[in-house]
Amino acid sequence: MTETGTEAATPPPAGAPQPSRPDTGGEPGRGRRVLPPAVARLAYTNTFWIFLVLVALVVFFGAMQPNFISAVSLRSLAADTAPLLLIAVGMTYVIISAGIDLSVGSVLIFSGVIAAKTMLWLGGDGAHPDAGATSAGWTVTLAGCLAGMLGGLAWGLLNGFMVARMKIPALIATLGTLGMALGATYLITGGTDVRGIPLNFARTVGFGLVAGVPWLVIIAVLVTVLLGVVLAATRFGSHTYAIGSNAEAARRVGIRVDRHLIKVYGISGLLAGIAGCLSLAHFTTTTISGHTADNLSAIAAVVLGGASLFGGSGTVTGSAVGLLVPAVLQSGFVTIQVNPYWQYLAVGAVLVLAVYVDQLRRKARSAGR
Amino acid sequence: MSTGDEVLLEARGLSKTFGHVRALQDANFSAGAGEVTALIGDNGAGKSTLVKCLSGAQQPDHGEIRFGGRPLRLDSPATAQRAGIETVFQDLALASDLDAATNLFLGRELVRPGVLGRFGFLDRRRMRAEAVQAFAELGVNLSDVRAPVAGLSGGQRQSVAVARSVAWATRLIFMDEPTAALGVVQRERVLDTIRRVRDRGVAVVLISHNMPEVLAVADRVEVLRLGRRVARFRAADTTLEELVGAMTGAIDREDQQ
Ligand SMILES: Nc1ncnc2c1ncn2[C@@H]1O[C@H](COP(=O)(O)OP(=O)(O)OP(=O)(O)O)[C@@H](O)[C@H]1O
Ligand SMILES: [Mg+2]
Numbered sequence: 001m002t003e004t005g006t007e008a009a010t011p012p013p014a015g016a017p018q019p020s021r022p023d024t025g026g027e028p029g030r031g032r033r034v035l036p037p038a039v040a041r042l043a044y045t046n047t048f049w050i051f052l053v054l055v056a057l058v059v060f061f062g063a064m065q066p067n068f069i070s071a072v073s074l075r076s077l078a079a080d081t082a083p084l085l086l087i088a089v090g091m092t093y094v095i096i097s098a099g100i101d102l103s104v105g106s107v108l109i110f111s112g113v114i115a116a117k118t119m120l121w122l123g124g125d126g127a128h129p130d131a132g133a134t135s136a137g138w139t140v141t142l143a144g145c146l147a148g149m150l151g152g153l154a155w156g157l158l159n160g161f162m163v164a165r166m167k168i169p170a171l172i173a174t175l176g177t178l179g180m181a182l183g184a185t186y187l188i189t190g191g192t193d194v195r196g197i198p199l200n201f202a203r204t205v206g207f208g209l210v211a212g213v214p215w216l217v218i219i220a221v222l223v224t225v226l227l228g229v230v231l232a233a234t235r236f237g238s239h240t241y242a243i244g245s246n247a248e249a250a251r252r253v254g255i256r257v258d259r260h261l262i263k264v265y266g267i268s269g270l271l272a273g274i275a276g277c278l279s280l281a282h283f284t285t286t287t288i289s290g291h292t293a294d295n296l297s298a299i300a301a302v303v304l305g306g307a308s309l310f311g312g313s314g315t316v317t318g319s320a321v322g323l324l325v326p327a328v329l330q331s332g333f334v335t336i337q338v339n340p341y342w343q344y345l346a347v348g349a350v351l352v353l354a355v356y357v358d359q360l361r362r363k364a365r366s367a368g369r
Numbered sequence: 370m371s372t373g374d375e376v377l378l379e380a381r382g383l384s385k386t387f388g389h390v391r392a393l394q395d396a397n398f399s400a401g402a403g404e405v406t407a408l409i410g411d412n413g414a415g416k417s418t419l420v421k422c423l424s425g426a427q428q429p430d431h432g433e434i435r436f437g438g439r440p441l442r443l444d445s446p447a448t449a450q451r452a453g454i455e456t457v458f459q460d461l462a463l464a465s466d467l468d469a470a471t472n473l474f475l476g477r478e479l480v481r482p483g484v485l486g487r488f489g490f491l492d493r494r495r496m497r498a499e500a501v502q503a504f505a506e507l508g509v510n511l512s513d514v515r516a517p518v519a520g521l522s523g524g525q526r527q528s529v530a531v532a533r534s535v536a537w538a539t540r541l542i543f544m545d546e547p548t549a550a551l552g553v554v555q556r557e558r559v560l561d562t563i564r565r566v567r568d569r570g571v572a573v574v575l576i577s578h579n580m581p582e583v584l585a586v587a588d589r590v591e592v593l594r595l596g597r598r599v600a601r602f603r604a605a606d607t608t609l610e611e612l613v614g615a616m617t618g619a620i621d622r623e624d625q626q
Pocket of ligand 1: 387390391392410411412413414415416417418419459
């Protein structure tokens with residue numbers, strides 16, 4: 001009781017905006033923060049720091065080489081990053097739910113192949129088989145994209161089923177689908193990229209601009225904003241955090257954890273499917289030998305953006321910023337004529353550091369009880 | 370006083386084994402509407418396991434549960450909640466990365482009115498306001514309701530779990546050592562809350578190792594030993610010595626009931 005007494009005996013400074021706290025429940029002896037809670041909370045988040053790092057990088061490269069922030073380099077940077085942004089958004093959901101999805105890169109190319117094959121099958125011109133479906137209309141394009149997205153969704157749901165129902169660790173389950181989706185892709189294509197997608201698709205979605213902004217970027221940003229809002233403001237998002245934080249607690253308040261996890265992995269697969277379609281339009285061909293590091297890039301972005309691999313924390317905004325840091329580093333090194341391979345070294349080091357800081361914070365938190 | 374007249378929950382012959390450990394062996398238990406039933410017993414007696422079996426968090430291997438006069442199969446915590454049963458688990462079962470208000474409303478979030486609500490948009494402002502009020506009733510003032518509960522003190526976290534169960538229970542509350550980490554003031558508040566909830570007609574089951582607390586607040590006491598109920602008492606007619614005797618095995622009179 002003496003502690004409470006001390007606290008009550010110290011009057012708050014006059015005029016200071018003080019929330020009224022009569023008998024405080026906790027340990028009043030602990031150091032109180034001076035900052036208003038909202039600001040303090042922000043300063044404690046990794047998202048905040050990584051955002052500062054991004055700003056610093058942009059300022060630094062901009063000062064070194066003023067044309068770094070030219071419209072063209074920004075535009076190509078954004079267009080190249082768009083499919084990966086979608087992957088990173090899906091990964092954000094998965095990591096917040098205390099899982100991981102290694103299969104995203106394979107699912108991306110699988111979806112691209114399914115989309116391309118569907119377009120060729122529906123829009124192929126019998127008289128000119130070599131032309132593929134280049135002159136096909138929008139219906140063919142849309143049907144192809146839909147098929148590709150469904151393909152991605154299916155892999156995602158399979159991941160979710162294995163993790164939630166079969167209780168296979170996410171690392172292994174998604175490593176399995178990584179291989180399976182890749183194998184299926186090679187079986188379908190025989191190892192050669194599929195070409196000949198509708199030209200209208202490539203010209204608009206692939207490299208078309210709306211008011212100077214690439215279609216790719218518009219689509220990716222719209223989907224990102226939508227899913228960011230869902231995560232931050234809805235019941236679905238809240239349950240995702242709760243499951244990642246303490247799945248048993250979520251179960252005990254009646255949240256259907258299994259079903260929710262299947263949806264979360266489904267979202268990740270679906271987004272990889274959309275990314276596959278965007279990538280197909282951008283390169284006008286499937287890129288079946290690429291995307292092997294997409295999973296790692298996305299995981300790095302999510303972790304840099306402030307998510308914890310233990311689940312329960314992270315934001316879509318943070319992941320987007322975390323994705324831009326390596327991209328900006330790479331372009332920056334190119335413009336100031338430093339070997340761009342330094343980027344991998346720098347990002348790897350920052351990633352390890354970010355996880356280390358997260359660990360320290362968790363330790364401090366559980367010791368502080 | 371309706372005490373004891375109306376049996377709300379009746380469990381018969383519950384058994385639960387974990388590997389070689391027989392946590393419950395043919396345990397019986399009953400709780401009445403509008404009364405506080407204390408469930409006591411030594412460490413490892415099976416109290417928490419019994420509570421988990423009666424709140425759907427675990428499923429007993431054998432046994433029958435009757436609730437409100439009818440058989441009830443508790444296949445999940447959601448079933449128990451729908452029946453109006455809430456639980457403060459010994460491990461609290463809080464999502465520690467989320468704030469207190471979110472935890473209070475977890476699984477039963479308030480959504481915005483209109484179309485936004487249809488899409489599941491949360492009404493955080495209202496949840497926060499109601500949470501602050503619920504905590505104030507327990508004598509807890511969180512300096513920042515938006516801070517993750519991981520940063521709260523043990524007692525504050527316990528209060529969050531208590532507030533959650535009290536806010537939602539309509540028929541029955543299990544409280545597995547809800548006062549273990551509480552300060553003097555907060556402990557009194559929780560005991561007051563227990564009485565208030567009981568007067569609302571809700572059945573309260575209190576697990577506690579604190580015998581004076583048990584005698585102060587309980588109407589009835591049931592004693593568990595080695596996974597079995599060994600005695601029950603009317604709190605007004607019993608003594609500390611009798612309770613201790615039943616817990617340690619000196620008294621075993623379940624068969625006389
Ligand atoms: N999930 C589990 N796995 C294995 N054994 C368990 C599990 N849960 C409980 N037990 C065992 O069952 C027995 C009863 O445990 P329980 O937690 O119900 O005791 P309790 O009466 O609540 O004890 P306390 O007063 O210490 O909380 C103990 O021997 C315990 O080791
Ligand atoms: Mg216990």
